[in-house]
Amino acid sequence: MAKIKDEQTDKQIHHGRREKLRASFVKYGLETFNQTQVIEFALGIAIPRIDTNPTAHRLINRFGSLDGVIEAHPDKLQEVPGVGTQAAYFLSFLRQFVTYATKVKQKATHLRNHDEVINYLAPVMQTYSTEEFTLLCLDKNGKILLQEQIRGNMNRVDINLRDLIDMILRVKASGIIIAHNHIDGGTNPSKCDIAFTRTIVNILAPLEISVIDHLIFGKGSLDKVFSFATTLLPLFKKEQKSYSHSRDWEDM
Numbered sequence: 014m015a016k017i018k019d020e021q022t023d024k025q026i027h028h029g030r031r032e033k034l035r036a037s038f039v040k041y042g043l044e045t046f047n048q049t050q051v052i053e054f055a056l057g058i059a060i061p062r063i064d065t066n067p068t069a070h071r072l073i074n075r076f077g078s079l080d081g082v083i084e085a086h087p088d089k090l091q092e093v094p095g096v097g098t099q100a101a102y103f104l105s106f107l108r109q110f111v112t113y114a115t116k117v118k119q120k121a122t123h124l125r126n127h128d129e130v131i132n133y134l135a136p137v138m139q140t141y142s143t144e145e146f147t148l149l150c151l152d153k154n155g156k157i158l159l160q161e162q163i164r165g166n167m168n169r170v171d172i173n174l175r176d177l178i179d180m181i182l183r184v185k186a187s188g189i190i191i192a193h194n195h196i197d198g199g200t201n202p203s204k205c206d207i208a209f210t211r212t213i214v215n216i217l218a219p220l221e222i223s224v225i226d227h228l229i230f231g232k233g234s235l236d237k238v239f240s241f242a243t244t245l246l247p248l249f250k251k252e253q254k255s256y257s258h259s260r261d262w263e264d265m
Contacts, residue, residue, distance in 0.1 A: 068095030150186035
């Protein structure tokens with residue numbers, strides 16, 4: 014645990030620190046900052062003319078990491094001495110700002126082939142410590158219209174199928190890519206993975222929305238990726254097409 018010094022000692026040691034951090038930020042960005050310094054610098058923007066180093070240490074001690082701090086609810090942040098309402102909401106705003114900016118950037122991204130999809134998703138999907146589900150909605154040119162993340166627990170992600178379909182229809186997607194990760198490192202699809210993929214195909218095909226791929230990521234290299242597009246997906250689409258042209262379908 015980082016030691017919190019008394020107020021008078023803080024004033025002596027950290028005199029001019031705000032200016033030094035600002036100068037370092039202008040010259041190098043955040044590359045030379047540790048997590049506590051990043052929080053300290055952010056607090057310095059929200060709380061002018063006050064040494065924010067002790068408060069930054071308290072926040073790290075309380076929430077464990079930079080990620081833990083900016084994910085914390087503003088009410089919880091304000092329980093830490095030195096964090097007022099303005100600073101709490103500013104720290105909470107930072108994560109949502111980054112998420113929003115990332116989505117704006119993502120919407121300008123085009124995914125045109127299998128390799129581009131893998132390279133786009135892998136850096137994030139292979140780092141999760143819990144199971145995560147990602148939905149990518151694309152237009153006919155491969156431009157990302159929506160990227161939605163659903164967080165699960167250590168073993169599974171619970172998907173609300175109705176909500177998923179609503180999101181796809183809301184952005185008028187021409188195609189979708191779905192992906193999730195297996196935290197045990199394996200990529201073989203489970204019976205639930207297979208059933209879910211077949212269900213999505215059967216629901217979206219009559220709406221003329223293509224399921225482009227369902228990817229399962231393991232830990233490690235890009236070789237540890239299972240692709241339904243190159244295995245089971247063509248079979249599911251063939252099954253659906255055959256069913257849609259059958260007498261049973263016509264008589265419904």
